[in-house]
Amino acid sequence: MKLLWAPWRHEYVKKAAKEEDCFFCVLAGKKEGLDSLILAKGKYCFTVMNKYPYNPGHLLIAPYKHTSSIHELDSRTWEEIRMMLIKCIESLNSTLKPDGFNIGINIGRAAGAGVIGHIHLHVVPRWNGDTNFMSTLADTKVISASLASIYKLLSKKMRERR
């Protein structure tokens, strides 16, 4: 599986001019489920599995609000993102049992953001001995478990904790 979002593959890095062109805004209008890969929807934000993961269980948390600026998210949104992040980590810990996590926001093309118009938080599980972040980015990566089977595991856990 080729990573579609390596930062130097600029043909995939396009700024959404309008909300109807935005990957996250389109997703925000969909329901939870395997088709959308959305694991949980809150009042202000939602969690979706990354279709092109760095590692199995790579999740994205995005606000419904279309903005590229962290300044434009209010405290209620940040609080819900925080709660969603805890839920993601607990669900991953109890299923895929990673040794650690990378959690972060890529702001701007220079930082490697794949969707630069709509801010989102990456939650990337890490295991001892997996490749480091940059070499993972550098070439093809084999994802050992399928998206569908991980989705099933995680969605069950995310629902238990509601």
Ligand SMILES: [Zn+2]
């Ligand atoms: Zn958007």
